[in-house]
Amino acid sequence: MALxxxxxxxxxxxxxxxxxxxxxxxxxxxxxxxxxxxxxxxGYYTCGxxxxxxxxHQPAERATRAYEDARIKLAKWLNAAxxxxxxxxxxxxxxxxxxxxxLEHLIExxxxxxxxxxxxxxxxxxxxxxxxxxxxxxxxLPIDADGRIDLGPASELIGPRTxxxxxSQLSNVIGSWQPLGELLTLxxxxxxxxxxxxxxxxxxxxxxxxxxxCDFYVLSSxxxxxxxxxxxxxxxxxxxxxxxxWQFGGExxxxxxxxSAEFHAAPLGFEAGTxxxxxxxxxxxxxxxxxxxxxxxxxxxxxxxxxxxVAGLEAREGIRLLxxxxxxxxxxxxxxxxxxxxxxxLTEQGIAVRSGNHCAMPLMKHLGLDGATRVSxxxxxxxxxxERFFRALDQALELLR
Numbered sequence: 001m002a003l004x005x006x007x008x009x010x011x012x013x014x015x016x017x018x019x020x021x022x023x024x025x026x027x028x029x030x031x032x033x034x035x036x037x038x039x040x041x042x043g044y045y046t047c048g049x050x051x052x053x054x055x056x057h058q059p060a061e062r063a064t065r066a067y068e069d070a071r072i073k074l075a076k077w078l079n080a081a082x083x084x085x086x087x088x089x090x091x092x093x094x095x096x097x098x099x100x101x102x103l104e105h106l107i108e109x110x111x112x113x114x115x116x117x118x119x120x121x122x123x124x125x126x127x128x129x130x131x132x133x134x135x136x137x138x139x140x141l142p143i144d145a146d147g148r149i150d151l152g153p154a155s156e157l158i159g160p161r162t163x164x165x166x167x168s169q170l171s172n173v174i175g176s177w178q179p180l181g182e183l184l185t186l187x188x189x190x191x192x193x194x195x196x197x198x199x200x201x202x203x204x205x206x207x208x209x210x211x212x213x214c215d216f217y218v219l220s221s222x223x224x225x226x227x228x229x230x231x232x233x234x235x236x237x238x239x240x241x242x243x244x245x246w247q248f249g250g251e252x253x254x255x256x257x258x259x260s261a262e263f264h265a266a267p268l269g270f271e272a273g274t275x276x277x278x279x280x281x282x283x284x285x286x287x288x289x290x291x292x293x294x295x296x297x298x299x300x301x302x303x304x305x306x307x308x309x310v311a312g313l314e315a316r317e318g319i320r321l322l323x324x325x326x327x328x329x330x331x332x333x334x335x336x337x338x339x340x341x342x343x344x345x346l347t348e349q350g351i352a353v354r355s356g357n358h359c360a361m362p363l364m365k366h367l368g369l370d371g372a373t374r375v376s377x378x379x380x381x382x383x384x385x386x387e388r389f390f391r392a393l394d395q396a397l398e399l400l401r
Contacts, residue, residue: 007379025377051063087234089233091230104133110135110136113163113164114158122359123166136163139162151182167180173360205299218231318401330374331373334401340371358374
């Protein structure tokens with residue numbers, strides 16, 4: 001039975017791309033945007049832009065109300081205890097850097113920070129650099145053949161000197177869900193703070209922060225069908241209290257004098273300067289749109305499409321999948337074919353996939369590769385997209401092999 005997406009028409013760019021002969025299969029990098037988001041951005045700018053929290057005139061009150069409503073919507077989306085546990089940032093990368101600087105005072109020489117071998121650079125480099133600054137040790141959890149963090153070594157590497165554990169929820173390269181329950185339990189037993197990179201995971205399914213039990217969770221709007229330049233940090237109430245301020249300026253200050261200042265607590269204390277107001281408002285509209293969908297139907301559609309993608313790749317000779325992808329994406333290499341050459345020929349045929357190291361150079365080195373081709377899916381993709389991809393893939397491989 002053919003898989004068609006009932007939500008495809010909600011994303012106007014897809015019709016434009018299709019008319020141009022383009023097939024978009026790069027949603028793990030950034031997703032296309034629903035009309036609801038476009039309407040919200042147009043409405044905000046058409047009705048009068050204004051800064052938030054800083055004036056009593058009508059445009060400012062309207063902008064502030066919409067901005068804070070988005071915080072409430074995201075708190076509900078994540079089932080946070082209250083909206084004040086949500087800090088808006090300019091992306092998941094900024095959220096992770098906020099944590100690396102905000103928690104720096106807790107790290108002493110010879111303390112240990114634990115990450116995994118499959119982390120995106122955004123969830124590796126801030127901790128690597130923190131370890132260097134504080135003369136601490138960075139421990140790396142190995143992965144198994146399926147691309148999941150190996151719990152055996154993890155139980156030993158997460159030890160009495162572990163102060164922070166920072167791991168991805170869903171690998172952006174392998175597409176594997178990580179065993180967060182076991183990992184967070186190990187870290188908590190050692191008294192360590194836990195950080196989850198949810199940039200990929202938040203797109204696929206609703207994740208309850210109360211049940212997940214991490215101290216911090218970060219995400220990017222642009223992968224969750226929202227605007228770019230917007231991200232968020234969820235922090236458990238008591239965990240947020242351990243953060244020190246890391247950016248200083250307007251909005252985050254409560255009282256200032258020439259020689260001293262006092263700062264707001266979270267969230268405003270960590271939203272220095274003019275925030276991405278239009279983006280946050282647009283993100284709120286995107287969350288409204290997503291909340292109106294049948295979540296079970298979306299999950300079933302994505303999974304069925306993913307299964308067909310994996311089956312099609314496995315059926316072709318000489319193609320090797322990286323790990324055992326579970327959700328929404330698959331990365332692969334082809335015997336005797338360079339990923340850049342394949343990416344070039346796919347691009348010439350209008351197939352938008354991603355080729356390279358996917359911001360995970362250490363993982364690629366661990367796998368003995370210099371890169372791979374990644375196909376990633378959104379809720380708007382359908383069988384026709386996969387058919388065009390496989391047709392283009394076969395033609396490219398015929399030329400390259």
